[in-house]
Amino acid sequence: MSGSVVTTAFLAVIGAASLLAAAARRFRTTDTLPSLDGWALADRRLGPGWTWLLLGGTVFTAYTFTAVPGLAYGNGALAFFAVPYTVIVCPLAFVLLPRLWSAARQHGCVTVADLVRARYGSPRLELAVALTGILATMPYLALQLLGIRAVLDAAGPAPATADLMMVALFAGLAVATYRHGLRAPAVISGFKGVAVLGSVAALVWLVLDRFGGPGGVFGAAARDGGPSLLLTDGQQPAFATLALGSALALLMYPHVLTVGFAASGPRALRKATVALPVWTAVLALFGLLGIAAVAAGVRTPPGGAESAVPLLVTELMPAPLAGLVLGAITVGALVPAAVMSVAAATLFVRNVYVPLLQPTATPKRQVRIARAVSLTAKAGAVAFVFGLRDQAAVQLQLLGGVWILQILPAVALGLYVRGLRPGALLAGWAAGMVFGTAAVVREGFSSVVPLGPGGSSLPVYAGLAALLLNLAVAGAGTALSGRRRDPGDPAAARTAGRGTP
Structure with missing residues (x-):
């Protein structure tokens, strides 16, 4: 009976x-002709509140x-x-996003x-960033x-x-x-904000009430023989480089x-x-819940540490409330998934389809193709999950973080450095792409790789190491080539050929 109650809630x-998603059409206030600005960017009209909800809802995904x-449940402090x-x-977003x-x-x-x-008038660099x-x-x-x-x-x-149910949701x-x-x-991001904030507040309150405070949670987790709750000397470089590299990479993701x-x-930004x-x-509170799952004796299936919090929810909460919280976490996946599909589709249409296949495509046709590609992206994600092991998706995502970091010099550095x-x-x-990919694969798809000579090597984030190589090669190449025409020259912008969507 409790299972059906959870499912119903x-x-x-x-x-x-x-x-709410079906009511999104009410937020279109003008009857303008179809354009990618309207479909992919909501006519660039999101105010501070909607931007905060959508940016937070996109950055902090359900998988996060x-x-x-789950990482805290299995690995402790490193998570x-x-x-x-x-x-x-x-602060990076505060400085970079308004300028972009x-x-x-x-x-x-x-x-x-x-x-x-x-900025650079280079179709090859444009294609590299888009792909x-x-x-x-x-x-x-x-x-x-x-x-x-x-x-x-x-x-x-x-x-x-x-x-x-998963297929129906998507x-x-x-x-x-x-x-x-x-x-x-x-529109869904507003619902996600309320649902996730309310859910985590209720769940943390129940956890603290059960264990008598944060000290009780960590004490019970330590007694249960769980993962280390303190960073070791060997983990500190990995911790620092993961934090810095991941922050830089996040702001480069198309979504x-x-x-x-x-x-x-x-x-507004x-x-x-x-x-x-x-x-x-x-x-941070969700990370604490991973430690609470250890303290509560939650047992996840082999290789399924991401189930720690959902299982904790069903253990601590009555069935109706558990269903509501699990639903809130699921809504957390819908916002970023939608934005990701829109972003990928827009990149394909603007920077692959139009310049390489159909330079004369009208704005209406661009929107039609983008819509079709967004559907294809979601269908591909479903097929990917059913067709491959879960670990394959995780491994490719680890590589994705390393890859996306390599466009940072082209995207962000050019805003501050001329020439x-x-x-x-x-x-x-x-x-950077070759080095980062090789390093991650060589270490068995670990994003933390040893860097340095012999026994003095330090564990660092592969993406950050690849970015340093990327910057060194780009800097050396620029120095050897000499200064070119000022990239801020308006003539450089005209080489884009597609100034207004």
Whole structure:
């Protein structure tokens, strides 16, 4: 009986989110002609509140809310690198996103690859940035399904029923996104904010009440023989580089930049990023719940540590409340999944389809192709999860973080440093991609790799090591090539050829 109650409450939350997504059309206030600005960026009209909700809802995914506590459940203190990482993101976003928004608006850019083309006049560099963004986004999209699967496993339906529910959820999301673009996840993000904040507050209160405070949670986890709750000397370099590298990588992901470009202006972005630490506090509480799962004696299936919090929810809460909380975590997957599919589709249309296949495509046709690609991206994520082992999606996501970090010099460095050569940036990108991929694969798909000679090597984040090589190659290439025409020259922007979408 309790299982059916959990499932009913879960479906009620999902149904409410679906109704909100269907109502997204009401947020379209003008009857303008179809354009990627309207579909992918919601006409760039998101105010500070909506930007904060959508940016937080996109950055802090459902998989984050299951993977971070899962990592804490299995690995202890190292998992909390996610907290300083998201703290570092806030000032970086405060400085970088408004500047990117202004540059994108000045040149009529819809994607970050558009901006790179406008800045450097290099179709090859534009294509490299676009393909890297798409490649890094697809496994991230699949991970949202893994987060939903972990929740459904805890909710109690039979495996076949759980799979059907997962497909149905993504199908409903696909329809809403197809019709309304970024407006659908923007509307759902408000529901996600309320649901996730309320759920984590209730769950943390129950945990602290059961164990008598945070000290009781950590004490019980230590007595239970769980993972180390203190960083060892060998873990400290990995912790620091993971936090810094992950923060830099996050702001390069297409779904984050899409939300940034959709804001109504730099002031709205600054206000939104100032309030982002609220989401960081929520993430820290989820990390604490991973330790609480150890203290409560939760036993996850082999290789399924991401189920720690959903199983803790069903153990501590009465069935109706457990269903509501599990539904809230699932809604957490719908927002980033929708934004990721929109971002990947827009990159493909603007920076692959139009320049290489159909340079004369009208704005209406661009929107039609983007909608079809967004559907394909979601279908591909579903097929990926069913067709491959869960670990394969995790491994590709680890590589995705390393890959996306390699576009940072082309995207961000050019805003502050003049004279960079596109050929040198492309060479640096290629060097970073090859080195980072080889390092991660060599270590058995671990994002932390040893760096340094022999016995004095330190464990560091592979993406950050690859970025240093990327910067060195780009800097050396620029120095050897000599200074080129000022990249800020308006003539460079005209080489983009697609100034206004």
